[in-house]
Amino acid sequence: MIMPLINGLKITLKHMFSKPVTLQYPTERPDVAPGFRGLHALNVSHDRAKCVACYLCPTVCPAKCITVEAGEDANHDKYAAVYEIDMLRCIFCGYCVEACPVDAIRMTQTFELASYKRADFTYNKERLLEKK
DSSP states (O other): OOOOHHHHHHHHHHHHHHSSSSTTTTSSOOOOOOOOSEEEEEOSSSBBBBBOOHHHHHHHOTEEEEEEHHHETOOOOEEEEEEEEETTOOOOHHHHHHTTTTTEEEOOSSOOOOOOSSSGGGHHHHHHHHHH
């Protein structure tokens, strides 16, 4: 009756001392899974965002966190004059990425989104443009 208890304790002690349980975060970075959906980014084509303001991403968004306003350039091509995502409402479902017909938006591996100010969670077009 006491042997199963001792065997269980042996297994627990073996696992406890075999490797560190926690990750020392600032110095050790966690491995992010390949399918991880983190911060959004706008893709760039010819020094301009690929978005054609088709309104599919705000339409399909279940959290209604995306705001798009269309503009028109000299060639009568539509573009997103205003593109904002409220990260406090976003549920990181990825529907906006799937719905985009021109592959203008993607989700990055960035997971550190903490801030002290509420205004820092509203990402406008300039903040979402991909870094080269």
